[in-house]
Amino acid sequence: MIVGQQKPLEEIWEMVKDRKRLLVLGCNTCVAICHEGGNKEAGIIASLLRMKAQKEGVSIKITEGGIERQCEEEFFAPAQTDIDEADAVLSTACGIGVQFIAAFWKDKPVFPALNTTFLGGVEQIGVFSERCQACGSCVLGRTGGICPISRCAKRVLNGPCGGSVDGRCEINKEIPCAWQLIVDRLKELGQMDRYEELSPLQDWSKDRAGGPRTLKREDL
Amino acid sequence: MREKRTPRTSSRLEKILAEGHLAVTSECGPPRGSDGAVLEKKGAMLKGYIDVVNVTDNQTSMTRLCSLAASIRLKQAGLEPVLQMVTRDRNRIALQSDILGAASFDINNILCLTGDHQSFGDCKTGQNVHDIDSMQLLQMVRQMRDEGLFIGGDAISRPPEMFIGAAANPFADPFEIRVPRLAKKIAAGAEFIQTQCIYNMEKFEAWMQGVRDRGLHEETYILAGVTPFKTAGMAKYMRSRVPGIDVPDELVKRMSDTPKEKQAEEGITICLETIERLKEIEGVCGFHIMAIEWEEKVPEIVQRAGLYPRPDLEAPGQEPAKVATS
Numbered sequence: 001m002i003v004g005q006q007k008p009l010e011e012i013w014e015m016v017k018d019r020k021r022l023l024v025l026g027c028n029t030c031v032a033i034c035h036e037g038g039n040k041e042a043g044i045i046a047s048l049l050r051m052k053a054q055k056e057g058v059s060i061k062i063t064e065g066g067i068e069r070q071c072e073e074e075f076f077a078p079a080q081t082d083i084d085e086a087d088a089v090l091s092t093a094c095g096i097g098v099q100f101i102a103a104f105w106k107d108k109p110v111f112p113a114l115n116t117t118f119l120g121g122v123e124q125i126g127v128f129s130e131r132c133q134a135c136g137s138c139v140l141g142r143t144g145g146i147c148p149i150s151r152c153a154k155r156v157l158n159g160p161c162g163g164s165v166d167g168r169c170e171i172n173k174e175i176p177c178a179w180q181l182i183v184d185r186l187k188e189l190g191q192m193d194r195y196e197e198l199s200p201l202q203d204w205s206k207d208r209a210g211g212p213r214t215l216k217r218e219d220l
Numbered sequence: 221m222r223e224k225r226t227p228r229t230s231s232r233l234e235k236i237l238a239e240g241h242l243a244v245t246s247e248c249g250p251p252r253g254s255d256g257a258v259l260e261k262k263g264a265m266l267k268g269y270i271d272v273v274n275v276t277d278n279q280t281s282m283t284r285l286c287s288l289a290a291s292i293r294l295k296q297a298g299l300e301p302v303l304q305m306v307t308r309d310r311n312r313i314a315l316q317s318d319i320l321g322a323a324s325f326d327i328n329n330i331l332c333l334t335g336d337h338q339s340f341g342d343c344k345t346g347q348n349v350h351d352i353d354s355m356q357l358l359q360m361v362r363q364m365r366d367e368g369l370f371i372g373g374d375a376i377s378r379p380p381e382m383f384i385g386a387a388a389n390p391f392a393d394p395f396e397i398r399v400p401r402l403a404k405k406i407a408a409g410a411e412f413i414q415t416q417c418i419y420n421m422e423k424f425e426a427w428m429q430g431v432r433d434r435g436l437h438e439e440t441y442i443l444a445g446v447t448p449f450k451t452a453g454m455a456k457y458m459r460s461r462v463p464g465i466d467v468p469d470e471l472v473k474r475m476s477d478t479p480k481e482k483q484a485e486e487g488i489t490i491c492l493e494t495i496e497r498l499k500e501i502e503g504v505c506g507f508h509i510m511a512i513e514w515e516e517k518v519p520e521i522v523q524r525a526g527l528y529p530r531p532d533l534e535a536p537g538q539e540p541a542k543v544a545t546s
Binding site (some may be wrong): 158162171183198200204 | 308312334335336337339340348350351352353354355356359371387389392393394396397400403404407408416463464
């Protein structure tokens with residue numbers, strides 16, 4: 001899923017303070033799981049902004065709303081009236097949702113309430129961590145199911161680098177060394193012989209480097 | 221004496237190693253400014269005492285004068301450089317291009333590295349490139365030299381002629397892949413290896429045993445890295461703060477128990493003792509003396525270690541220095 005994190009309230013305030021009728025619009029899928037941008041969090045952000053507006057003596061009508069998914073037009077209908085009544089939207093979706101809302105309501109400014117942080121999973125309650133960079137050429141089959149592109153600070157394909165100490169990354173002791181995890185996993189799988197296979201040059205043309213990516217399914 | 225091998229390039233380092241001599245290399249960090257005279261001064265200190273000098277590439281991610289320009293300056297000052305290149309800052313186009321630039325000045329040695337993470341340096345918010353890694357850089361330079369081809373497949377009009385090296389850290393984790401990792405670097409094309417600084421001799425000997433068990437010491441030349449401590453503080457710092465360096469407590473204690481004014485001398489003594497022990501290890505083909513911001517001590521270390529004078533490649537029939545054999 002996509003993980004996001006709320007921007008500081010001050011930063012949000014600077015973006016929206018000159019509006020008259022602001023809708024805070026939640027997105028109740030990915031960013032709801034990390035409790036940052038779901039419909040509930042949109043309500044909380046709206047309350048905080050109302051308090052801020054009152055404190056600053058600024059008159060803005062701040063309402064809240066939400067839909068299940070901001071990255072797909074099919075889900076937009078329930079938000080139609082709310083958006084029509086607002087002069088701007090503060091979206092609590094990821095960057096994708098923000099852009100789809102902006103593309104659909106062409107006359108409304110749309111602001112992001114979150115920083116989209118990574119593609120990850122729920123490690124434990126309240127802990128989310130990155131697992132994928134959407135590079136477009138998955139290497140997990142060669143690396144024991146652990147991704148060195150998203151989990152190694154240098155995305156080293158033939159690791160580990162010399163900075164791996166006690167299973168931790170040189171940049172931060174909180175971060176496990178991806179290549180230590182890979183070696184441990186290959187050992188568990190009885191595949192240590194695979195460690196010496198040289199990973200070829202990665203084809204980054206399927207990554208961001210190749211330009212914006214599109215997937216077309218002719219059968220749909 | 222080591223068996224002679226046939227050199228493949230006109231690198232002075234390769235010739236010295238192929239002849240069976242114990243090689244001596246050192247390093248020169250470019251300045252944080254554009255004053256090339258700094259390099260010439262450092263080079264003059266080392267000249268004649270070492271065979272080749274490594275030129276570091278924005279080490280610890282601190283922005284410095286580039287390793288390519290610094291290598292050219294040192295070559296013009298009469299030293300033979302080892303161009304260090306990290307994959308952190310350049311994509312495959314820039315790397316190949318800089319290799320050709322170096323080759324156009326007949327720079328004959330390259331050390332292929334990944335590089336420290338940018339968070340250690342002065343551009344913490346910068347992007348890192350890592351289009352390829354150090355193993356892939358080794359493969360790339362080998363292809364450019366041996367096949368005369370760019371990685372895109374086109375022919376290179378005058379291919380680079382470089383002796384190709386890599387770094388090895390026998391002390392990083394996980395230890396069990398340290399020998400396989402060396403094998404992988406050799407398979408990728410590493411013809412010489414410069415190790416991380418050695419303080420934990422037992423761990424290094426265990427690694428070398430593993431290296432010999434697989435015959436890897438006959439497939440590459442291993443230069444053992446040493447760095448003298450200048451102060452007890454430096455020993456402590458390297459023990460606790462530098463990732464991938466293993467300083468045993470007894471060495472830190474030995475430095476700390478030495479009066480402050482004698483610590484520098486004690487550091488040199490430890491370094492010389494280390495070199496003596498390393499000379500006895502089969503498969504060690506030379507020494508990489510990294511005297512960090514202390515280049516002026518390199519001549520003394522080389523002399524006192526019995527590694528001076530350096531072999532004169534012009535003089536035929538010179539007896540190589542004694543190396544350990546089993």
